[in-house]
Amino acid sequence: MKIAVCIKPVPDPNHYNKITVNPETKLLERKGIPMVINPVDKNAIEAALQLKEQAGGKVVLVSMAPPDAREKLTEGLAMGADEAFLLSDRAFAGSDTLATARVLAAGLKKIGGFDLILAGAESADSGTSHIPSQLGELMGLPHLNHLIELNLEAASLKMKTKIEYGYAEYEGNLPMVLGVAKEINKPRYTTLMGVVAARNKPFTIWGLDELELDPASTGLAGSPTQPGELHLPRHGRKAELLEGEPGDIAGKIVAILRAAGVLV
Amino acid sequence: MPERLGAVWVIAELTGNRLTEVSLELLGKARALAAQGGGSHTSAVLMGNDTGSLAEELIVHGADRVFLIEDPRLALYQNDLHAFVLADLIKKHHPEIVLFAASYCGSELSATVAARLGTGLAAHCTDLRIDDRGELVQVVPAFGGTVLGDIFCRETRPRMASVKPGIFPKPEREATRTGEVIKETAAVLEGYKSPLKAVRIVRRQPPELPLEKAPAVVAGGWGVGAEGWHFLEKLAGELGGAVGCTRPALDEGWAQSEDALIGTSGKTVRPRIYLGFGISGSAHHIVGMKDSGVVININQDPDAPVFRISDYGAVADAKEFLPVLLEKIREHKEE
Numbered sequence: 073m074k075i076a077v078c079i080k081p082v083p084d085p086n087h088y089n090k091i092t093v094n095p096e097t098k099l100l101e102r103k104g105i106p107m108v109i110n111p112v113d114k115n116a117i118e119a120a121l122q123l124k125e126q127a128g129g130k131v132v133l134v135s136m137a138p139p140d141a142r143e144k145l146t147e148g149l150a151m152g153a154d155e156a157f158l159l160s161d162r163a164f165a166g167s168d169t170l171a172t173a174r175v176l177a178a179g180l181k182k183i184g185g186f187d188l189i190l191a192g193a194e195s196a197d198s199g200t201s202h203i204p205s206q207l208g209e210l211m212g213l214p215h216l217n218h219l220i221e222l223n224l225e226a227a228s229l230k231m232k233t234k235i236e237y238g239y240a241e242y243e244g245n246l247p248m249v250l251g252v253a254k255e256i257n258k259p260r261y262t263t264l265m266g267v268v269a270a271r272n273k274p275f276t277i278w279g280l281d282e283l284e285l286d287p288a289s290t291g292l293a294g295s296p297t298q299p300g301e302l303h304l305p306r307h308g309r310k311a312e313l314l315e316g317e318p319g320d321i322a323g324k325i326v327a328i329l330r331a332a333g334v335l336v
Numbered sequence: 337m338p339e340r341l342g343a344v345w346v347i348a349e350l351t352g353n354r355l356t357e358v359s360l361e362l363l364g365k366a367r368a369l370a371a372q373g374g375g376s377h378t379s380a381v382l383m384g385n386d387t388g389s390l391a392e393e394l395i396v397h398g399a400d401r402v403f404l405i406e407d408p409r410l411a412l413y414q415n416d417l418h419a420f421v422l423a424d425l426i427k428k429h430h431p432e433i434v435l436f437a438a439s440y441c442g443s444e445l446s447a448t449v450a451a452r453l454g455t456g457l458a459a460h461c462t463d464l465r466i467d468d469r470g471e472l473v474q475v476v477p478a479f480g481g482t483v484l485g486d487i488f489c490r491e492t493r494p495r496m497a498s499v500k501p502g503i504f505p506k507p508e509r510e511a512t513r514t515g516e517v518i519k520e521t522a523a524v525l526e527g528y529k530s531p532l533k534a535v536r537i538v539r540r541q542p543p544e545l546p547l548e549k550a551p552a553v554v555a556g557g558w559g560v561g562a563e564g565w566h567f568l569e570k571l572a573g574e575l576g577g578a579v580g581c582t583r584p585a586l587d588e589g590w591a592q593s594e595d596a597l598i599g600t601s602g603k604t605v606r607p608r609i610y611l612g613f614g615i616s617g618s619a620h621h622i623v624g625m626k627d628s629g630v631v632i633n634i635n636q637d638p639d640a641p642v643f644r645i646s647d648y649g650a651v652a653d654a655k656e657f658l659p660v661l662l663e664k665i666r667e668h669k670e671e
């Protein structure tokens with residue numbers, strides 16, 4: 073079984089409080105924030121590795137990212153994936169989700185022969201959750217997102233996806249494109265042996281030419297949406313500190329609760 | 337491309353045989369966008385089976401027209417079937433703007449339809465407006481809500497956006513509003529054999545007082561600890577409210593279920609009063625509660641970022657302070 077996992081390096085979500093917008097240049101300031109594999113993409117890698125353990129085969133990582141993403145893909149190889157492809161080109165910069173899905177689809181088609189394509193349900197930085205569905209559409213394959221359970225029997229899949237207050241059950245056949253939610257599994261830890269082995273695993277970088285993509289179909293030019301200005305949310309409040317003994321503070325809070333009408 | 341300005345559409349969403357609240361919230365925004373020149377009028381699309389009676393609900397909440405597609409094949413949501421029908425309808429009627437719920441199904445459906453039509457989609461919008469050039473400005477959160485960005489879709493139509501529940505207020509019901517119900521068919525599905533099969537949907541009973549409807553939200557974070565959690569439940573009970581939580585409190589299993597999670601991966605709430613305990617104030621959480629009425633936070637760290645987004649703050653150990661507050665409320669109620 074040949075399984076692709078689409079992964080994305082993102083700034084570490086534990087540091088998002090440090091991200092800001094320069095008030096003059098209006099550009100994002102995120103200096104010093106380390107990059108990590110998008111957290112739920114690790115669940116996708118884990119799901120792929122478990123399927124490989126069950127059915128045999130190969131796990132291939134694919135990422136559209138700047139050249140320095142090699143390090144993150146290598147981390148995925150260290151978890152146990154067999155091969156990695158980095159789709160990287162200046163022409164891809166500014167891609168929205170549809171243009172990103174076009175690049176990923178071109179890479180996946182060129183590698184070819186996949187029985188299953190997995191991705192994380194959403195990214196921590198932009199968090200649209202569009203990619204699994206849009207990739208499925210562009211690949212011409214059935215797709216589901218927010219998968220919390222996946223069972224493979226022969227070539228047929230039994231799946232559960234997350235919905236508000238519950239789940240939906242689906243049946244389908246390979247090949248498919250699936251976006252996984254973090255509830256699906258617990259990603260394994262990387263072993264030292266895995267790290268050593270990762271260095272010798274095949275790693276390929278492809279750009280616009282190798283993917284035979286029309287520059288007008290990717291990057292900013294190929295994106296139906298265009299980004300405008302960045303701003304910071306305004307939610308400053310008066311931040312009045314309630315002081316005194318705990319009993320006094322509690323008394324003040326009771327008065328506020330009464331004024332708000334939740335306590336008579 | 338047609339000459340006339342198209343409508344602003346809302347894709348109505350069902351849970352069982354009811355409309356979701358967010359469907360109605362979107363109608364309010366759709367009307368506002370149409371009034372700002374974003375579209376000629378407001379239409380809703382209702383896809384399902386035996387759902388015709390809900391069309392009236394959409395009209396009294398702001399739809400001028402309802403496109404009604406009833407078909408047994410649409411009884412259970414399934415992305416390919418619904419996307420076929422919806423993409424077909426969009427090609428036929430040329431709306432300017434299409435709004436979706438950013439629920440699990442709505443996110444999937446919107447992304448699928450956007451890919452089929454090759455048009456732009458902005459996810460999880462926190463604001464939508466028409467600027468003075470007549471462009472739709474779609475404000476989306478990034479980095480868990482730390483930063484907001486404007487998104488435009490200048491060339492392709494329709495412009496599509498998804499919005500999470502609780503972002504826009506639900507419009508008042510206007511019992512005397514009238515509108516037109518237009519029946520459409522799912523004929524586009526003739527001969528299509530889906531590679532997928534939706535087997536069933538399993539839903540837990542939603543809590544009696546859902547978090548997003550509670551007038552008071554008592555929220556707990558990592559600082560409350562397992563031993564302090566029951567105090568939150570008591571406090572919520574005293575205030576006729578509900579308990580919310582941050583992700584660490586959910587991961588630890590202190591909160592009853594993920595229905596309590598507030599923020600990027602959870603709910604958006606705007607209670608009259610939000611009372612937080614042991615919460616640091618990460619952007620992921622704040623984005624889900626920032627529009628609350630009065631915000632009070634208790635944290636033992638005087639420099640906790642959460643105080644900057646609070647109306648009132650107190651520096652205290654949550655576990656020790658909660659019983660004191662409960663006692664004070666009891667005293668007050670006895671008076």
Ligand SMILES: Cc1cc2nc3c(=O)[nH]c(=O)nc-3n(C[C@H](O)[C@H](O)[C@H](O)COP(=O)(O)OP(=O)(O)OC[C@H]3O[C@@H](n4cnc5c(N)ncnc54)[C@H](O)[C@@H]3O)c2cc1C
Pocket residue numbers: 085086111195196480556557558559560581582583584585597598599600601602603613614615616617618620621634635636637640652653654655
């Ligand atoms: C992709 C992604 C999505 C996420 N989505 C969400 C989301 O939807 N909602 C969400 O909430 N989080 C979300 N998170 C997690 C988020 O980034 C933060 O980690 C989380 O909100 C922090 O929760 P906290 O404030 O309870 O814990 P902490 O940040 O650990 O803060 C605990 C606070 O409690 C205080 N404290 C400690 N002990 C006491 C005490 N005894 N008394 C009083 N105060 C005390 C501390 O001073 C500290 O300020 C997400 C993360 C990622 C990566």
